[in-house]
Amino acid sequence: xxxxxDGSHAVVIDDRRRLSGRGAWLHPQPACMEQALKRGAFNRxxxxxxxxxxxxxxxxxxxxASLGSHPKQTVLPESxxxx
Numbered sequence: 692x693x694x695x696x697d698g699s700h701a702v703v704i705d706d707r708r709r710l711s712g713r714g715a716w717l718h719p720q721p722a723c724m725e726q727a728l729k730r731g732a733f734n735r736x737x738x739x740x741x742x743x744x745x746x747x748x749x750x751x752x753x754x755x756a757s758l759g760s761h762p763k764q765t766v767l768p769e770s771x772x773x774x
Contacts, residue, residue, distance in 0.1 A: 701742035702733050724750040
C-alpha cells in the first residue's frame with residue numbers, strides 16, 4: 692500500500708515481495724483477484740478505504756492474456772450441408 696499525494700491510499704502489487712509497509716497476500720489467479728475486489732477485501736486488510744486500480748489493471752491484463760492464449764471461436768466451421 693502506498694500513500695498518494697492527496698493523502699489517500701492505494702494498493703500496489705509487489706511481485707518481488709520487497710516493499711516495506713503493510714501488506715496483504717493474494718493468489719495471483721484472476722478468480723481470486725476478482726473475488727477480493729468484489730468483497731472489498733483490500734479495504735478490510737488495510738483497515739480503511741484504499742484505491743485498487745493496480746489490482747484491477749493486473750486482473751484486466753491477466754484476463755486479456757488468457758483470452759489471447761485460448762481465443763474464442765467467433766465463426767462456426769462449415770457443416771458441409773451448404774454444398
